[in-house]
Amino acid sequence: MASAHFKEGIDLDGIVKAFPHVDYRPKVFPGLAFRLNQPKSCALIFRTGKMVCTGAKSEGEMRRAVRKVVGELKKAGIIIAGRPEITVQNIVASVELGDVLIDAEEAVYVTHRLGKRILYEPDQFPGAIYRMDDPQVVFLIFSTGKLVCVGAKREEDIRMAVDKLVTLLDENHVLIRRT
Helix, strand or coil: CEEEECCCCCCHHHHHHHCCCCECCCCCCCCEEEEEECCEEEEEECCCCEEEEECCCCHHHHHHHHHHHHHHHHHCCCCCCCCCEEEECCEEEEEECCCEEECHHHHHHHHHHCCCEEECCCCCCCCEEEEECCCCEEEEECCCCEEEEEEECCHHHHHHHHHHHHHHHHHCCCEEECC
């Protein structure tokens, strides 16, 4: 997810007239949803000049989506002042460890012993929640060998965090290789 800020407000009513396919119900939500097929994403546009882009698969794709929305709006005669200031707010990544399972209870024990912040209540949620300090991300760790990483602002932080977590779990014999 990324946000883009424009120097001036945006005419949402003008966008609705130019693009009847957009979803705009101001009594329900103050933003207008402008969906793109390529790259597959959705831009929420607000009168204030703020835009939130979700659904892109990479930082580059997200930036292309914002530029494409701006280009479409300009082509339709919607006044957009200046270039948007784009900021990545949150990257969500899912990881499959392949033929590896995770002993979630042992992972909790090991990470607690190492002074790490982890929460695992299998009666409430099937995954362990691990808060990593550097890089500052949160993992959902599932015994199936799947991980979900949220909170990163750069793709390289995701890679670094996953490598760091897998190394920690592997060194502490928490990963179980399927035979």
